[in-house]
């Protein structure tokens with residue numbers, strides 16, 4: 001896999017491909033943020049103090065029958081201006097979501113053509129994720 005494939009297949013841009021591993025029925029793709037200097041997620045101030053990184057796992061669109069996850073170490077920062085300590089924004093997923101925007105769009109598209117249960121079973125997610133998709 002390459003950084004180019006991340007963009008074209010999963011809609012992930014401005015992240016570097018790191019590695020791929022295969023566990024049971026899942027493909028796990030590790031990526032890395034290309035920002036060398038993160039900013040405050042609240043006020044966008046560049047004067048931040050970096051804390052630890054927390055690896056988050058995001059569900060993304062499947063490849064064939066295989067479930068695909070994106071692993072991303074997300075930097076936590078403390079803003080010098082507004083004193084907030086938060087994770088930097090993930091550009092391919094909405095806040096507090098465990099799936100990518102591409103996955104959300106796939107769920108939305110499938111739910112337009114069938115009942116909520118069918119895409120939920122096909123994708124192996126709960127029906128309330130399909131129902132709760134904000135754009136559906």
Ligand SMILES: [Zn+2]
Nearest residue numbers: 040043079082
């Ligand atoms: Zn700030």
